[in-house]
Amino acid sequence: MALRHGIALDKARDRHQRDRRDFLERHPRSLALSERARQHLLFGVPLHWMDDWPTPCSLFIADARDARLTDVDGIGYTDFCLGDTGAMFGHSPAPVAAAIAREAARGLTAMLPGDDALWVAEELSRRFGMAAWQFALSASDANRFAIRWARAVTGRDCILVFNGCYHGTVDDVFVDLEDGEAKPRASLLGQVYRLTEHTRVVEFNDLAALDAALADGRVACVLAEPAMTNIGMVLPDPDYWEQAQAIIARHGSLLLLDETHTISCGPGGYTAAHGLRPDLLVLGKPLAGGLPAAAYGFSAELAQRAQRAKRDAPPGHSGIGTTLSANRLACAAMRANLAEVMTEDNYRIMFERAGRLAQGLRELFARFALPWCVTQLGARCEFQFSPRPPRNGSEAGAWQDAELERCIHLHLLNRGLLITPFHNMLLLSPYTSAADVDRLLAAFADWLEAVRG
Known part of the structure; x- marks a missing residue:
């Protein structure tokens, strides 16, 4: 047998x-x-x-x-799947359904702000400690935009991820370790440029490898889930993040935390529950009760650097954001979900x-x-x-x-x-x-x- x-x-x-x-x-x-x-x-x-x-x-x-x-x-x-986290707080929560119905009669999108967006940003700052926020339609977009901001403000070209990670459909992150060598993930379709030229990968919980990978000063940001969830659950060692944050800061890189799944840890995610100090933070999937919406936050210092980078750049499109990002319907749903569901x-x-x-x-x-x-x-x-x-x-x-x-x-x-x-x-x-x-x-x-x- x-x-x-x-x-x-x-x-x-x-x-x-x-x-x-x-x-x-x-x-x-x-x-x-x-x-x-x-x-x-x-x-x-x-x-x-x-x-x-x-x-x-x-x-x-x-x-x-x-x-x-x-x-x-x-x-x-x-x-027990709940839309792979998109419906983590239940399907069609009543406050969110009511907010969507109400907003649907008032306007779905306008590319202009309403007070719901302001309320959501204030509440996210209270929960996560990040000073400023921007919105997107998915965590994939939010991670993609956050990486671009990190490269813009640091002037560095590389990012670092952890082996086996998943951060949405961001091409840069599809790099794995195979026999100790970084290689593009074989399952990624249609990719033509060499991802390993600008993406580094190390094992989670390996502080020495993290230190070595950041040492040459080319890494703009370390993109990580606070605990890995997409290769199966991998929790950080008890002192891992305290030491990892010190290493990242010492090398002048930024820490970008993806809390799309780890928002399961509480109203302020793993970050608030464990006192982490990221420079950038991404939220997605369940934020609007199942409606497509995401947000990414900046520390106070990084927010200033990001605004300066944008103002110092030539006029034109930044390559960050989409027309429907921060649409009125999504903002209304996020507000209702944060106020009455994610309690x-x-x-x-x-x-x-x-x-x-x-x-x-x-x-x-x-x-x-x-x-x-x-x-x-x-x-x-x-x-x-x-x-x-x-x-x-x-x-x-x-x-x-x-x-x-x-x-x-x-x-x-x-x-x-x-x-x-x-x-x-x-x-x-x-x-x-x-x-x-x-x-x-x-x-x-x-x-x-x-x-x-």
Whole structure:
């Protein structure tokens, strides 16, 4: 009997084939829409990532409310994916839906400011300690714009990222370490210039490597999640950021923190919870309750340098920003979400539910004698096929197992439980109940019992 990560592989594969058949039998309308979609949608989906789910055809959704989804075949799901963070506070929160409806009658976009934008900037400054803000339509754009500002104010041409990172569709960051050498990520399509000429990459939690990579004074900014979440969860060592910030400052580089996922740590993200001092900070996905919107903040000193760089430049387009950035609808949604949804009370509920799930998973793996670890980051929880939490992207990537992940995910989905299709990430919203958590643990236990080695 072949074993992988403590699982009998033949049993898991047999179970997966049954789950695929069950899915198709129960989803005739999704199957029909999938066949129709292949005629006019590339890969049969409006965004090719939507083809990454473990289902044998696309799952088409009819309704999304709170922490619940209903598909076109009338089947309901408890949602632990939540739009991969975009709906972290629940689908269509009532205050956000009301603000969108109200603003839709008053004007969607004007390329002129309203008082909602001012309120949002003031609130973000209060939460995150950044002096000045700009808005974008996505965290990808916000990271791209922040990198450009960092290069403009420092006069430096390079950036540094951590191995295995993901910061949206920013070409500069798709560089990995392969046998200690920086190389463009093989999956990146259509890239023609050498990314490694202007992007450096080191392992997370490696202070010596960080110091060496910054030593020649060419790095404009270090772009990082405070804790890595896109290669599987990788937490910083207890003293990592205190020392890393000192190294970055000593070499004259800027620290750009991407809190798009780590906003799960609280109303001020990981930055406020752990007292970090970034020069630039990016927020995306859940900021407007699921509507496309993002923001990026500047420290007081960097804000002055950025304004000076813009005023000293020749007239013309800066290459930063888009026409619909900071549109009225997005600003109204951000204000409602920050004021009434992203609250201390809601975070407390989310933390409690995530803690219940994390502890339940640990007990489950102990019961089945599986050497798997569980990591919690506020309202975010992940299990990995590793005996201990990985310390960097290489370790996290080495323990990933796409085949087993798909087996687990489809088993849960067929039982009305949706988790993130990229590795084993789960999110807990204010609407996720203790009963939802217990139901997921029970369904997972059923799968483990069926495929145990």
